[in-house]
Amino acid sequence: MPTLSKRTENFTDSVIRRMTRISNQYGAVNLSQGFPDFEPPRELLDRLAQVTKEDFHQYSITWGAQNFREALAEKQSRLMGRKIDPDGEIVVTCGSTEAMMAAMMTVTNPGDKVIVFSPFYENYGADTILSGAEPIYVPLYPPEFNFNSEELEAAFKQKPKALILCNPSNPCGKVFTYDELKNIADLAEKYDTFVITDEVYEHIVYEPYKHTYFASLPGMWERTISCSSLSKTYSITGWRLGYIIAPRNIIEVAKKVHDFLTVGAAAPLQEAAVTGLRFGDDYYKELQAKYTEKRDLFLRGLDDIGISHTVPQGAYYILLDISEFGYKSDLEFCEVLARDVGVGAVPGSSFFREDVNHLIRLHFAKKNETLYEALNRLENIRKKIVKL
Numbered sequence: 518m519p520t521l522s523k524r525t526e527n528f529t530d531s532v533i534r535r536m537t538r539i540s541n542q543y544g545a546v547n548l549s550q551g552f553p554d555f556e557p558p559r560e561l562l563d564r565l566a567q568v569t570k571e572d573f574h575q576y577s578i579t580w581g582a583q584n585f586r587e588a589l590a591e592k593q594s595r596l597m598g599r600k601i602d603p604d605g606e607i608v609v610t611c612g613s614t615e616a617m618m619a620a621m622m623t624v625t626n627p628g629d630k631v632i633v634f635s636p637f638y639e640n641y642g643a644d645t646i647l648s649g650a651e652p653i654y655v656p657l658y659p660p661e662f663n664f665n666s667e668e669l670e671a672a673f674k675q676k677p678k679a680l681i682l683c684n685p686s687n688p689c690g691k692v693f694t695y696d697e698l699k700n701i702a703d704l705a706e707k708y709d710t711f712v713i714t715d716e717v718y719e720h721i722v723y724e725p726y727k728h729t730y731f732a733s734l735p736g737m738w739e740r741t742i743s744c745s746s747l748s749k750t751y752s753i754t755g756w757r758l759g760y761i762i763a764p765r766n767i768i769e770v771a772k773k774v775h776d777f778l779t780v781g782a783a784a785p786l787q788e789a790a791v792t793g794l795r796f797g798d799d800y801y802k803e804l805q806a807k808y809t810e811k812r813d814l815f816l817r818g819l820d821d822i823g824i825s826h827t828v829p830q831g832a833y834y835i836l837l838d839i840s841e842f843g844y845k846s847d848l849e850f851c852e853v854l855a856r857d858v859g860v861g862a863v864p865g866s867s868f869f870r871e872d873v874n875h876l877i878r879l880h881f882a883k884k885n886e887t888l889y890e891a892l893n894r895l896e897n898i899r900k901k902i903v904k905l
């Protein structure tokens with residue numbers, strides 16, 4: 518038999534998605550893969566029901582339905598402080614997962630280097646492998662997960678084609694400050710590098726932190742490929758609606774990459790989601806308040822149990838320190854946690870380039886009752902998990 522492709526040789530399956538399967542197997546409260554267990558906004562579901570009876574069952578325009586792009590352009594123009602052209606500066610994709618992949622394939626050649634901050638969302642590793650690029654990792658140092666500007670410049674000196682910026686950041690919950698973004702922007706300019714953003718948690722930011730769109734920094738529009746999605750903002754991770762916003766010359770190419778990868782995102786879902794894109798500011802304020810309540814509830818519960826953890830500034834993930842249990846493998850710890858305590862988590866090692874195995878990631882995008890149930894189970898963690 519011929520051999521399979523070289524590019525997939527070093528691939529593992531996604532540990533995040535694997536942990537969902539393991540959680541289901543043990544009937545654990547699944548706080549591993551980040552998705553809500555509460556309903557999306559009623560208006561979206563009502564519109565979806567109507568859409569099934571209307572004429573949206575064939576392909577939409579490959580780079581996104583006109584209606585969707587117009588609504589998105591209006592919303593993002595407001596937020597990004599720049600008039601975005603729905604026809605020339607947007608590609609609608611199947612989730613931000615495709616947006617990131619298409620962005621990577623649009624700007625990199627095999628062998629190109631790409632800066633990735635560590636810890637990082639595990640897909641970026643796979644994205645670089647699939648596009649043949651080579652990651653240069655730059656550490657973010659806890660507890661604030663700040664980078665060292667000199668280390669970052671040393672990475673830029675290796676002539677990367679792009680830097681991947683996840684802001685607010687999964688899994689560490691960092692919200693990059695304006696000054697940090699400006700530092701990255703100055704280096705991107707100096708070393709003539711693209712910046713590919715993943716801003717799917719743009720609306721999940723806790724006071725007093727604020728999200729700054731990288732593309733809105735002076736001079737950065739031209740070199741930024743902004744990726745995001747509707748998954749987290751409207752609690753519709755299964756709809757797989759994402760997008761790329763970038764200057765016309767980049768979008769021209771991204772449109773082709775996207776077209777040949779997937780042709781297009783689901784037409785009826787795009788149409789139904791327009792309802793969400795047209796929500797007023799109140800919706801985003803309520804979303805922020807809802808997640809703030811969940812974050813605080815969950816952090817309080819963890820403090821009562823006495824497990825040390827990160828305090829997210831944005832996004833909905835917490836890293837817990839499990840050193841006291843003495844496990845060499847955080848993956849093994851997560852399996853035991855799902856089986857014996859009944860809570861699903863993701864091993865921290867799947868996010869870190871460095872040799873880190875004393876952290877696990879939990880998320881709190883769940884109904885309060887689900888979070889209380891998880892906390893009840895975690896109360897017994899020291900009884901149920903024997904220290905090694």
Ligand code: GLN
Pocket residue numbers: 533534549550551552614638687
């Ligand atoms: N972004 C979410 C996480 O980190 C879900 C990722 C996914 O499975 N697409 O858990």
